[in-house]
Amino acid sequence: MSASRTRTTRRDLTKAQNRDTILAAARSVFAEMGFAAASVRDIIRATPLASGTFYNYFKSKEDVYQALRDDAALAIRPRLREARRQAKDAREFLDGQFRAFFTFALANRGLHPASETSRFRMDTPEVFAGFAELREDIEAAVALGVLPPVDPARLTEALTGVGFEVSRGLESEADIDGAAQFATALFLGGMGMLAKTPASEA
Amino acid sequence: MSASRTRTTRRDLTKAQNRDTILAAARSVFAEMGFAAASVRDIIRATPLASGTFYNYFKSKEDVYQALRDDAALAIRPRLREARRQAKDAREFLDGQFRAFFTFALANRGLHPASETSRFRMDTPEVFAGFAELREDIEAAVALGVLPPVDPARLTEALTGVGFEVSRGLESEADIDGAAQFATALFLGGMGMLAKTPASEA
Amino acid sequence: MSASRTRTTRRDLTKAQNRDTILAAARSVFAEMGFAAASVRDIIRATPLASGTFYNYFKSKEDVYQALRDDAALAIRPRLREARRQAKDAREFLDGQFRAFFTFALANRGLHPASETSRFRMDTPEVFAGFAELREDIEAAVALGVLPPVDPARLTEALTGVGFEVSRGLESEADIDGAAQFATALFLGGMGMLAKTPASEA
Amino acid sequence: MSASRTRTTRRDLTKAQNRDTILAAARSVFAEMGFAAASVRDIIRATPLASGTFYNYFKSKEDVYQALRDDAALAIRPRLREARRQAKDAREFLDGQFRAFFTFALANRGLHPASETSRFRMDTPEVFAGFAELREDIEAAVALGVLPPVDPARLTEALTGVGFEVSRGLESEADIDGAAQFATALFLGGMGMLAKTPASEA
DNA sequence: TATGAATGAGGCTTCATTCAT
DNA sequence: AATGAATGAAGCCTCATTCAT
Numbered sequence: 001m002s003a004s005r006t007r008t009t010r011r012d013l014t015k016a017q018n019r020d021t022i023l024a025a026a027r028s029v030f031a032e033m034g035f036a037a038a039s040v041r042d043i044i045r046a047t048p049l050a051s052g053t054f055y056n057y058f059k060s061k062e063d064v065y066q067a068l069r070d071d072a073a074l075a076i077r078p079r080l081r082e083a084r085r086q087a088k089d090a091r092e093f094l095d096g097q098f099r100a101f102f103t104f105a106l107a108n109r110g111l112h113p114a115s116e117t118s119r120f121r122m123d124t125p126e127v128f129a130g131f132a133e134l135r136e137d138i139e140a141a142v143a144l145g146v147l148p149p150v151d152p153a154r155l156t157e158a159l160t161g162v163g164f165e166v167s168r169g170l171e172s173e174a175d176i177d178g179a180a181q182f183a184t185a186l187f188l189g190g191m192g193m194l195a196k197t198p199a200s201e202a
Numbered sequence: 203m204s205a206s207r208t209r210t211t212r213r214d215l216t217k218a219q220n221r222d223t224i225l226a227a228a229r230s231v232f233a234e235m236g237f238a239a240a241s242v243r244d245i246i247r248a249t250p251l252a253s254g255t256f257y258n259y260f261k262s263k264e265d266v267y268q269a270l271r272d273d274a275a276l277a278i279r280p281r282l283r284e285a286r287r288q289a290k291d292a293r294e295f296l297d298g299q300f301r302a303f304f305t306f307a308l309a310n311r312g313l314h315p316a317s318e319t320s321r322f323r324m325d326t327p328e329v330f331a332g333f334a335e336l337r338e339d340i341e342a343a344v345a346l347g348v349l350p351p352v353d354p355a356r357l358t359e360a361l362t363g364v365g366f367e368v369s370r371g372l373e374s375e376a377d378i379d380g381a382a383q384f385a386t387a388l389f390l391g392g393m394g395m396l397a398k399t400p401a402s403e404a
Numbered sequence: 405m406s407a408s409r410t411r412t413t414r415r416d417l418t419k420a421q422n423r424d425t426i427l428a429a430a431r432s433v434f435a436e437m438g439f440a441a442a443s444v445r446d447i448i449r450a451t452p453l454a455s456g457t458f459y460n461y462f463k464s465k466e467d468v469y470q471a472l473r474d475d476a477a478l479a480i481r482p483r484l485r486e487a488r489r490q491a492k493d494a495r496e497f498l499d500g501q502f503r504a505f506f507t508f509a510l511a512n513r514g515l516h517p518a519s520e521t522s523r524f525r526m527d528t529p530e531v532f533a534g535f536a537e538l539r540e541d542i543e544a545a546v547a548l549g550v551l552p553p554v555d556p557a558r559l560t561e562a563l564t565g566v567g568f569e570v571s572r573g574l575e576s577e578a579d580i581d582g583a584a585q586f587a588t589a590l591f592l593g594g595m596g597m598l599a600k601t602p603a604s605e606a
Numbered sequence: 607m608s609a610s611r612t613r614t615t616r617r618d619l620t621k622a623q624n625r626d627t628i629l630a631a632a633r634s635v636f637a638e639m640g641f642a643a644a645s646v647r648d649i650i651r652a653t654p655l656a657s658g659t660f661y662n663y664f665k666s667k668e669d670v671y672q673a674l675r676d677d678a679a680l681a682i683r684p685r686l687r688e689a690r691r692q693a694k695d696a697r698e699f700l701d702g703q704f705r706a707f708f709t710f711a712l713a714n715r716g717l718h719p720a721s722e723t724s725r726f727r728m729d730t731p732e733v734f735a736g737f738a739e740l741r742e743d744i745e746a747a748v749a750l751g752v753l754p755p756v757d758p759a760r761l762t763e764a765l766t767g768v769g770f771e772v773s774r775g776l777e778s779e780a781d782i783d784g785a786a787q788f789a790t791a792l793f794l795g796g797m798g799m800l801a802k803t804p805a806s807e808a
Numbered sequence: 809t810a811t812g813a814a815t816g817a818g819g820c821t822t823c824a825t826t827c828a829t
Numbered sequence: 830a831a832t833g834a835a836t837g838a839a840g841c842c843t844c845a846t847t848c849a850t
Contacts, residue, residue: 242823263824440642457835590800593795593798596799659810
């Protein structure tokens, strides 16, 4: 039967390849129609695989999405960490973070459709750990005097918010420089001001 | 029909009342199970109305959600506008904006379940217009010298990002003061720094 | 569209009619392929109704089956009860029960396929209540002296077992008489013997 | 391959062992979730074997079930036969049959979950042959005068029905005695009565 | 023979939506 | 305008089974 030949072709894909195939399909489906509108079916259809195969690798749409986010979080974290490690002063700290984040965000456009970019986020342990890590490093930097004394929780929120929102406006790699400088200057000046007007005085 | 008498009770609800009934139900359903998981059925079930009635007022789940967002955008915009109008300097401008936004955000908690708060946003013309309005006012404020010369698009993004992200961390009204002061100081100092290192130099 | 005309036809069926349509289809599907092999799909397919309509009336295959059994139990119980009420002695009691049961069983052939007849039973509260009722009446009959003193629980089991198993061999109404006489004589003589050799002597 | 060594462990199981492994797993799965709800997957999962291996031994769930029933039928038949052979009169005949059957039934509890015990039966050639054998022996016993002249087909049905139904009520070995005496007395007396009122008179 | 990933049919169920009343 | 039963597409997922290794 002709079917047997086709089947063979698919079998040739290794397990890891199939998982990647699904992840890639999911990424593009989410990008095209958004997470909420996408269905497992849509993802499978964007794949040469059979419907049942999806369930050999993921439990649900949420599960693939999580894997995608975790992959992203796993990929960006070392870069952010590295940037923080090399920073010798506040400017380098901030500039390194934003530059790394913007570069990554631009490269990973497509996890969300334009209308939804960064408007939907699913926090997974990995993503959450990424934020926690940033916050801890901020605390350490404040303790070391690399950063002026500011509330680490709020600063993390502010950095995150600016990072995500400004990254949405990026159009090409050429924009990264300006965006990083903008955000860096904003926080550099901002932290200076915050250091002078501690919450306790308010 | 003997049933007509019972039905009268429901008929008593005016058109506007039915619309509000559905909106309220949708708000609470979205809050309880999240936008993605919620269905039109769920919304109807949270209502004394019949399924068909839903379609007299809204076209789909997205449609109600949009109406909800627009109502919110419509409600917050005058407050933000008013705060901007009364501002005599940059500090008042910023503090007014953040205070108004945080107050509103806290009061409108519940459009999303805790796990999803502000993680999903659907931009509607109304919401979009709100951002545009803010940006225009920033441009005007820069022109008038109320704000230092900064890129209005980026500043809008940064304000939005900080506004949304910090608002997520608010737990009670008591937090609003500190959060507003933090954000205000951040941007006050930040803009000062930005004014000294204009994008053109980069 | 031609579709609208067809739809109208289906709408004409009243709620009760649809329920009955489904029950009838389920009965014949279970009869043809057995409960285990039958699927909700099979039942729907044996119907002019849409798949979703099934779920307006029943929750699952088990649910329809239960309804079928309950209908049967509900239908047979009054007849058995009536037969017990009219019995003036043990022979009438037994003969009445078996005759009513065999008549009913023959008429309700088809709830199971031949290969499975009476080999699969799903006890529902109704069915269970039917057995309990029989047992209580046996206790009462023993107390009144209509039946000799025998263990009511075991007698109920034995009657049930003989009733079901013998009913499986019935081929036509003409067999009912002989089967009822056989079973009646068996228990009449059996109870006489049991009365003489109570369990306590064993 | 490095995997081959691990595999060896499984390979050590002989063909017969694998078959038994599957049968045992099937027995416990059927007991836990019932025949209808159980799937081949469930059976495999209760095994250290791979899914494909199942098909080296059985064709389907029905097939294993049949094997289980046949094993049971094969196991019980010699005991029933032996009991019949040793019987010198009707009482011994009946008592031997019931005692053997109840003992076996109690020991083999677990082919079905409590809620389904003996409520589902699948007749296989082996099981069927068992009934036929009983009937033939009854005919022979009637011919020899060991049993009074009764319709062998009906008597077989009645014995079977009482056997199965009463066995369902057994809770421990201690119950076997009483149950066997009850059933024996029932049929002893019953056959006496039947002998006096032959079907021909009816 | 044993393995277990891949397959895709098909089961179950919910859903948005229609439309006769 | 309101109702709610009917619809059937379509979602989710499991299953039996195959077959390359």
